[in-house]
Amino acid sequence: MAVEMASHSQVLVEEKSGVRILTLNRPKQLNALSFQMISRLLQLCLAYEEDPSVKLVILKGLGRAFCAGGDVAAVVRDIKQGNWRLGANYFSDEYILNYVMATYSKPQVSILNGIVMGGGAGVSVHGRFRIATENTVFAMPETALGLFPDIGASYFLSRLPGFFGEYVGLTGARLDGAEMLTCGLATHFVPSKRLTALEADLCSVGSSDPTFASTILDAYNQKPRLKQQSAYRRLDVIDKCFSRRTVEEIISALEREATQEADGWISATILSLKKASPASLKISLRSIREGRLQGVGQCLIREYRMVCHVIKGEISKDFVEGCRAILVDKDKNPKWEPRRLEDMKDSMVEKYFTRVEEEGEWEDLKLPARKNLPAIAISKL
C-alpha cells in the first residue's frame, strides 16, 4: 500500500492494490475545479487506463463538498483582461476530461458525499458508478449565472425520465441523494457512516470487470424514500409544462398550473425561471433538446461552441454579469441583457450553435481517439 501525497497538491492520490483513490483537495473553495486539478485528473485517468495494475478508480472530495463546480471566477478574470481564449482552454480541457470519463474502459466510482454541482457533476455523472449519501446536494445552477448546463449535461440531463432534465437544467433546482438515485443521476445510495467500509471493500477488487464493483456496491445499496415535497413526485406537472416548445410556453404552462392549485413548489419554479438569464434559458433549452438526440461526444463539441460564444460576450454579456452578482459582489441582483425573453430572438440563439469565426485559428473541440471501449461507452456515442 503506497500513499503519495505531494504537498500543495490539489488532487491527492492513494494506491491500494488495484484501486486508485483520487481526492479533490481544495476544501476552502468547496473543491471547485481549478485548471491544475483538471489537467492532473486528465493526466491520471489516461495513465490509469494504460496501466494494467489499475482495476478501479475512486473519486471523492475532502471536506463537506464533493465538488461545487468549475472555477468560473478565474475564467471571468481572464475575460475581463481580454483573454477569452484562456477561458476557452479551460473549458476545452474540462470537456475532454468529461469525454474521457464518459468513455472510460475501467469503472470509476464517485462518492458524492456533499455538494456536487456544475463541473462537479461533469467529473462524476459520466463515470460508471455514482454513490449518493444523505449529505448529497446536486444542482446545475448555470442559468442563474448567465452560463448554461455544460460539461456534457445536455447528454445526461436530456436522458432523465420525461422532461425532468429540462426542469433541472433550466431552474437550477437542487436534488438530494434520494432524488438523484430515483431519477438515475446516482447509481447507488449509501449512508455516509458506511463509506469507510465501502471503500475498504472496493479495494479488494481484482479485476476491471465492473460486475465485481457492482456486486460490492449492491450489498451496501439502500433505497431511501423520496421526501414528501420532492419535485420528483410532481413529474406529471413537470412533463406537462417542460415539454413545451419554447421557454415562454413553459412559463405560461406553469402559470396555468399555478391557477389550478396554490402550490409553493410551482411558484418557486416560476420564480427561478423569471430570475434566470433569458439568454441562458433559451440556449439551455435548445442545448438539452439537441443533446437528447446526440452522442456524448457531439454534445461536448456543441457545448464547446456555445461556451466560446458565451465567454466572448458578443451576443450577451450575461456570464460576466451573473458571476459578478452571484459570486463576486454577491448582491444577487444581476442586470441581464437582453432583459426579457422576447428580446432574445431565435437568430441570436442560433449564433451560439455555430462555429466561432475568428481571425487566428479557432477549432471545434478535438476529442481524443478512444480504444477498447466497453459496450456501455459505445452506446453513449
Add this chain to the structure above:
Amino acid sequence: MRKLLDGHNLVDRDWIYGLMTQSNLFNRKERGGKIFVSPDYNQTMEQQREITMKRIWYLLENGVFKGWLTESGPEAELRKLALLEVCGIYDHSVSIKVGVHFFLWGNAVKFFGTKRHHEKWLKNTEDYVVKGCFAMTELGHGSNVRGIETVTTYDPTSEEFVISTPCESAQKYWIGGAANHATHTIVFSQLHINGTNQGVHAFIAQIRDQDGNVCPNIRIADCGHKIGLNGVDNGRIWFDNLRIPRENLLNAVADVSSDGKYVSAIKDPDQRFGAFMAPLTSGRVTIASSAIYSAKVGLATAIRYSLSRRAFSVTANGPEVLLLDYPSHQRRLLPLLAKTYAMSFAANELKMIYVKRTPETNKAIHVVSSGFKSVLTWHNMRTLQECREAVGGQGIKTENLVGQLKGEFDVQTTFEGDNNVLMQQVSKALFAEYVSCKKRNKPFKGLGLEHMNSSRPVLPTQLTSSTLRCSQFQTNVFCLRERDLLEQFTSEVAQLQGRGESREISFLQSHQLAEDLGKAFTEKAILQTILDAEAKLPAGSVKDVLGLVRSMYTLISLEEDPSLLRYGYLSRENVGDVRREVSKLCGELRPHALALVTSFGIPDSFLSPIAFNWVEANAWSSV
C-alpha cells in the same frame, strides 16, 4: 450536411423527436444500452388503432398541431410539413391518420370551402373536436376520380342534398379513419342537377355522433387487416339517401342556389375539375418526402450494420471481412444512398415550390409532383428490399424495422394516384407543351424544357473519368435523353394519329416511349436539384463529397437505363466506361458512408437496434 438535407425547421423536428422519446406512449425500449422508440407491430389491429389515436392525442395536447389550419403562409406550411415528416419517421400510421385529418379533410374544407365552412370547421378540426376523413376512392374507382359512381341530387323543397350509393362498386373504400374514429367526412360524388350531371363535387357529411354511433342512412364496414398500416382504421361507406343541408356543399368553385340552380365561375367542366383537384397536390408532396425518409431509415440501418458485421475471410487464417468492404456489397447500397441523397434534395425543392405556389405555377407543380411522387416511392420500395436483404436474417425480425417498413410503405406506390398513371400525366404534359410550342413557333419555357431552345448537345466519344464526373457532361446527357425521347414520342403519336388512331389510343400504344420519357424528365429534374444544392456550397469537404454523390446518382441512373444504348446516346464502350466509373465511385464513397448516413439527422433511437451494437442487443442478459 444535416442542415442541407433536412432543409428546414430543424429545431421543431428536434422538439417533436424529443416529445416522442420521452413519453411512455411510443413503445420505448432498451437494446444494447441504448433507447429505441418504434411501434409494436405485434399488437392486434385493434390495439394498434387505439395506441395510434392515443399518440395523436398526446401530440395534440403538446401543441404540435397548433395553427395547422388557422395559420397560413410558407413558414407555417413548412413547419407543418416538418412535423408531419417526423411523425412518419416514427410510424407511417401516425402520419397517415394525421395527414388524412389535417391535409385531406382539413385542406378540403380550407380550399374547396368558403368562409362559412372555415368558420364552422377549421378551428374544431385543429382542436380535434371533429375527426375528419376523406371519402373519394370507391371500390370501382381510385385513380380515375372522374369516374366515381356515388350520386348526389338536390331537393329544393327541403333545401337538402341527397347522397346515395347506387351499386356495390360505388361504395367508398380505403377511407382512413372511417372504420372507428371519424365523425365527419368529405364526400366526393357526381352532382346531378335538373337531370344534368355537373361532374364531381365535394360535400361535408357527418358519419358519427359524438358518442361514436354511426349516423342514420349510413353503413360502415371495416376494410380489414392489411399488410401494413394497421394503426389506420380504413373503412368502407355506403350512403342510403343521406340528406345533408345545402350549405354542406363545398362551394369555392361551384354552387347550387336554394331553388336548385347550378352556378360556376368556371364554364369548362375539365377546367373546373382541374381547379377542384389542385389542392390535392399537397398529398403528392408529403408522400414524396416521407418515402425518402423511409429510405433513409433503411439505408442508415443497413449501412451502419455493414460497418460492423463481418462474413468470410479472403485470406487463409485472416480475419473475416466487413460487409461494406466487399465491392459487391458497396455496389448494392452506395448507389441507392446516392439516389436517396439526390431525391432528398428533389423532395425539398418540391416542398419549397409548393409552399410558394401561385396560380401560374400550379401546372408545373402538378407535373413535377406527379413525377417525383412516382419515382421517389418506387425508389423507397426498391431500397427497402435491398436493405432487408443486405442485413440478412436480422431484417426478418419485425423489431429491426427494415423488413416491416416494406409493408408499411408499399401503399405509397398506388395511393394518391397510381404511379404508372401519374407518370403518364408527366409524358402527356410534355407532349402538350411540345406540340403547343411547335405550333405557335414559340421557344420552350417552363417544365425545364428551355434546353431544347439551344442546339442539340454533342457527347464526346471518349469518356474519361473526369468527363464522366463533369456536371456539364452529366447535364448534357440527361438533356439529350429527354429531348430525343420527347421528339420520338411526339413523332410516334403523330404517326399513329396520321393512320387514323385517336390521340388517346395513340398514347396507349406508345406507352413504352411515354414511360421512358417520364423517367427521363423526372431524373433530369432530380439532377438539377442536387446540382443547385452543390453549387450553393462554399468550396470544401462537404461540397467535394456532395459532388461524388451527385456523380454517383447520375452515373448509376445512366447505367441502369437501357435507353442509352437502345437509342444510341452512348456507345457500347461508353456504357462500359460508365459502369467502371460507378465501381470506382463505390470505392471513393466507402470512407464517407458513415458520415453520409449520420447526416440524415435521424436520431439513433428512431433507427433499428441492428444499426448499433447488435451483439449486445441480443445478449442473454437482455432476455
